[in-house]
Amino acid sequence: MLTQLRRGAGAAGFLPLRTLSASIMPIPTATPSAASPYAAVFIDFENVYYFLKNHYLDPQDPHDYALDLVRALRDTLKRELGLDSLVLYAYADFDRLPSGPQGPLYLMGVDTRNVLGTDHKNAADMQLCIDALEVLYTRPDIG
Incomplete structure (x- = not known):
């Protein structure tokens, strides 16, 4: 499983957005x-x-x-x-x-x-x- 993260509050300053299966392309985000x-x-x-x-x-x-x-x-x-x-x-x-x-x-x-x-x-x-x-x-x- 691949977990996409975005900046925000929480552990280490990140919040999990969603968990994706390895076969689905992650949503591109500017980091x-x-x-x-x-x-x-x-x-x-x-x-x-x-x-x-x-x-x-x-x-x-x-x-x-x-x-x-x-x-x-x-x-x-x-x-x-x-x-x-x-x-x-x-x-x-x-x-x-x-x-x-x-x-x-x-x-x-x-x-x-x-x-x-x-x-x-x-x-x-x-x-x-x-x-x-x-x-x-x-x-x-x-x-």
Whole structure:
């Protein structure tokens, strides 16, 4: 039996799509190089910000700490894994966050995705998933 895999969650980062008998041709799929030196980073910045504010920090400090976490993530990917982040997206209703983190995020090379507050609590989560799937299927250079 031949098992076709696609990138995703699960053991070793792959999900089995289907099991094929040896007599059936596998469906051709675009697979990025295993040695791809690029990464995509999707950050639910609003969740990070409010988690820090509610659980760990003085209510005045979460903005700077959240920015430090984003910077540390980007730098760690480069330094320890050798991955350049070609796509860096941060999602939040930035109009509701105090002290405007969009400028500092932009200076770090992060593309901010302003997801306006709606009645749907997980609107940012849905946009993040849509963007992640788009990158998965349109950017074979990102491993």
